[in-house]
Amino acid sequence: MPGPFAYFIWFVGILCEAAVLVCALKKGAFRRYLLLNLYMAGLIVVELGRYKIVSEFGLSSTQYQYFYYYSDAILTVILYFALSSLYSHVFSEMNAERYVKMGTLLLLGGTALFTYAVVQQSTARFVTHFVVDLSQNLYFVGVVLTYVLWGAILKLRETRTRLIQLVLSLGVYFSLLAANYAIRNLYPSLSHYFIPLVGVFGTFLPLAWAYAFWRLPEEARLAPSRLAVIPR
Numbered sequence: 480m481p482g483p484f485a486y487f488i489w490f491v492g493i494l495c496e497a498a499v500l501v502c503a504l505k506k507g508a509f510r511r512y513l514l515l516n517l518y519m520a521g522l523i524v525v526e527l528g529r530y531k532i533v534s535e536f537g538l539s540s541t542q543y544q545y546f547y548y549y550s551d552a553i554l555t556v557i558l559y560f561a562l563s564s565l566y567s568h569v570f571s572e573m574n575a576e577r578y579v580k581m582g583t584l585l586l587l588g589g590t591a592l593f594t595y596a597v598v599q600q601s602t603a604r605f606v607t608h609f610v611v612d613l614s615q616n617l618y619f620v621g622v623v624l625t626y627v628l629w630g631a632i633l634k635l636r637e638t639r640t641r642l643i644q645l646v647l648s649l650g651v652y653f654s655l656l657a658a659n660y661a662i663r664n665l666y667p668s669l670s671h672y673f674i675p676l677v678g679v680f681g682t683f684l685p686l687a688w689a690y691a692f693w694r695l696p697e698e699a700r701l702a703p704s705r706l707a708v709i710p711r
Contacts, residue, residue, distance in 0.1 A: 512692075514561040569635065615660050626650055651683065655683070
């Protein structure tokens with residue numbers, strides 16, 4: 480069973496995720512950033528489900544392992560679409576929403592096909608391997624897409640403070656998870672040190688998004704000169 484610290488992080492994470500929904504509703508940003516909020520709602524449901532399974536079957540049980548990896552894959556796909564919605568916000572003035580949606584679906588399909596091609600030689604637990612690898616590949620795709628989006632923000636001189644906060648925090652979150660996955664794959668013996676960090680990293684994104692919704696009005700703008708010096 481998880482220790483007190485793990486349960487504490489679990490509880491804090493759920494509170495932070497709920498805070499995003501409350502802040503978005505209070506500030507009238509729920510529908511505008513619908514996919515981001517749906518992702519947070521999904522996180523809450525999944526975390527509660529994981530807690531129930533751990534309580535009944537234990538952390539090392541087959542039930543928990545299957546639920547964890549399959550729910551993680553579903554959440555990753557939702558987060559991927561949430562990222563695409565941020566692209567739509569950035570390129571809204573160019574009327575490029577249709578192309579963003581088309582590119583999102585094509586890239587998701589390409590990632591799925593690539594994952595299938597890699598794991599098709601696995602005769603045992605093919606579906607499970609596919610789900611796990613797809614989730615990991617989407618994390619890395621998310622890292623690339625987030626920083627491409629950040630480059631577009633700089634190029635287009637985007638100054639909407641809330642949008643910048645949402646994109647940057649997502650980039651940091653994707654980077655942390657991708658680095659965690661990479662280290663665990665390269666050094667499997669260290670997995671028991673890095674797996675608990677996923678829960679700690681999980682509190683960062685909802686905290687950053689809750690702050691963006693609560694403290695940064697939609698009409699707030701960042702001075703172009705300040706935007707130019709952020710990456711340095």
